[in-house]
Amino acid sequence: MDGRAFQKLTCGLYVVTTVHEGQKSGCVVNTVTQVTSSPAKVMVAINKQNFTSGILEKAGVFHITALTEEVPLPVIGCFxxxxxxxxxxxxxxxxxxxxxxxxxxxxxxxxxxxxxxxxQLDVGTHILFIGEVQDAEVTSEDNPMSYSYYHVVKKGKTPPKAPSYQPE
Ligand SMILES: Cc1cc2nc3c(=O)[nH]c(=O)nc-3n(C[C@H](O)[C@H](O)[C@H](O)COP(=O)(O)O)c2cc1C
Structure with a gap:
C-alpha cells in the first residue's frame, strides 16, 4: 500500500474543545467534516487515548474552531x-x-x-463523534488553514494519535 495516497485526501485543521464538571479539554484535529446540512451536522474522529475523547463523551457538547493560516503556532503546539x-x-x-x-x-x-x-461510533483506535451544529459564526476573513498548507508552508508535523499519521 502506498502511504502517500492518503496525503491526497484534502482536509483542514481544527481545535475541538469541551468541558465536563469543570474539567476543560481540547485537541487539534484534521478530521472535521460536515456530514449533513439540514440539520447541519459535523463529524470528528478523536483518538481514544486523547483526554478530550473521554471528556467529550461525558459532556455531550463540544466546540470546533476552524484554524486560519495565520493561527499562532503556540495554539497548535499547546492543543x-x-x-x-x-x-x-x-x-x-x-x-x-x-x-x-x-x-x-x-x-x-x-x-x-x-x-x-x-x-458516536467506535471505529477502533478512534471514536467518531457526530454533532448537530447549534450555532456557527465567522470569526475572521483570513484563509482557513488546509492540512497541506500546514505541512508545506508551516512545516508542521503530524503526531501518532492523528488518524493521518504516517510512520517514517
Ligand atoms: C496536525 C495535527 C492533527 C491532528 N489530528 C488529530 C485527529 O484528527 N484526531 C485525534 O484524535 N488527534 C489528532 N491530533 C493529535 C491531538 O491533537 C493530540 O494527541 C493532543 O495532544 C491530544 O490532547 P488531549 O489529550 O488534551 O485530548 C492531531 C495533532 C496535530 C498536531
Whole structure:
C-alpha cells in the first residue's frame, strides 16, 4: 500500500474543545467534516487515548474552531502536542465560552461552531463523534488553514494519535 495516497485526501485543521464538571479539554484535529446540512451536522474522529475523547463523551457538547493560516503556532503546539490531563491548555490564551459552556480560543480561528453530540461510533483506535451544529459564526476573513498548507508552508508535523499519521 502506498502511504502517500492518503496525503491526497484534502482536509483542514481544527481545535475541538469541551468541558465536563469543570474539567476543560481540547485537541487539534484534521478530521472535521460536515456530514449533513439540514440539520447541519459535523463529524470528528478523536483518538481514544486523547483526554478530550473521554471528556467529550461525558459532556455531550463540544466546540470546533476552524484554524486560519495565520493561527499562532503556540495554539497548535499547546492543543496538538500536550494533554489536557496534565494542565489547563486554555490558561495560556484569551478564551471565550459558548452557549453550552464550552471554552474555546478565538485567536487564529476562521469560524466557530457550537455543537451537541448526537451520535458516536467506535471505529477502533478512534471514536467518531457526530454533532448537530447549534450555532456557527465567522470569526475572521483570513484563509482557513488546509492540512497541506500546514505541512508545506508551516512545516508542521503530524503526531501518532492523528488518524493521518504516517510512520517514517
Ligand atoms: C496536525 C495535527 C492533527 C491532528 N489530528 C488529530 C485527529 O484528527 N484526531 C485525534 O484524535 N488527534 C489528532 N491530533 C493529535 C491531538 O491533537 C493530540 O494527541 C493532543 O495532544 C491530544 O490532547 P488531549 O489529550 O488534551 O485530548 C492531531 C495533532 C496535530 C498536531
Amino acid at each position: 496538538g502536542y500536550q494533554t489536557s490531563a496534565e494542565f489547563d491548555k486554555f490558561a495560556e490564551f484569551e478564551t471565550k465560552v459558548d452557549a453550552n459552556g464550552c471554552p474555546y480560543v478565538p485567536e487564529g480561528a476562521a469560524a466557530s461552531f457550537t455543537c451537541k453530540l448526537v451520535q
